[in-house]
Amino acid sequence: MQQVILVTGATAGFGAAFARRFVKDGHKVIATGRRVERLEGLAAELGDALLPRPLDVTDAAAVAGFVDSLPKDWRAIDVLINNAGLALGLSPAWDADLAQWDQMVATNVTGLMHVTRAVLPGMVERNRGTIINLGSVAGTYPYPGGHVYGGSKAFVKQFSLNLRADLVGKNIRVTDIEPGMVGGSEFSEVRFGGDAQRARAVYEGITPLSPEDIAETAAWIIGLPAHVNINRIELMPTCQASAAFAVKRG
Ligand code: NDP
């Protein structure tokens, strides 16, 4: 059955892969992000099934008015994909840039919260919906330099589980997708401030997950019978595993 799917951060990486996959699957996609020309490119590629709409998730007023700003037949959002997010920097906490910490919290935590709060009342009114949040293995497993990024994704995990606590008995599903290393997106380039060489090195000699793997996972979750809620799903490429505790001797 055709669904109206709102994707945040659809201008790159997973978000663009979600848009392509969901349109291919016969759904209608509201593609959002800050880079308007990327959204227009997606619309040119995918046609009328895709509605391009600029949206900065850190702009609280724009988020609050977003659903009402949509054309009438796009307002009943069936699926929300809270995908917009970023990691900034990898230096140790004592050396980290506070502005980068603030931007990660504003985007990954506050932005995701606000978009959810804007879309959820309609879902509750219709007693129908699916919310997929993009968490990360970083929200479960600590790593050096992960501090606020990992903390923000731990929030996404717990927020997802707590949403279900409020929604129990309603026909509204919430899933936290928690991927490990995924290549083919701008994630590492953004993290390293545009340093393409450093970003490339992250994926050298390995086969990471791809944005299409994440889109496949989301498509599976959406297509499950309406009574099935996947609470959390953690996935890694076979070249990655969680490591032993770090121990510093001497
Ligand atoms: P990309 O950097 O390729 O894409 C991030 C998207 O987020 C872009 O479309 C960007 O669009 C959007 N975005 C960033 N800030 C804002 C904002 N303020 N308002 C609206 N959109 C914003 O990263 P990925 O596709 O790899 O990551 C997608 C999600 O998956 C993120 O939440 C990330 O944390 C998570 N993740 C990524 C993993 C990876 O290894 N790649 C692994 C696990 C989780 P624009 O700049 O146009 O606004």
Ligand code: 8X3
């Ligand atoms: C992205 C995966 O391991 O770089 O969330 O934090 S990781």
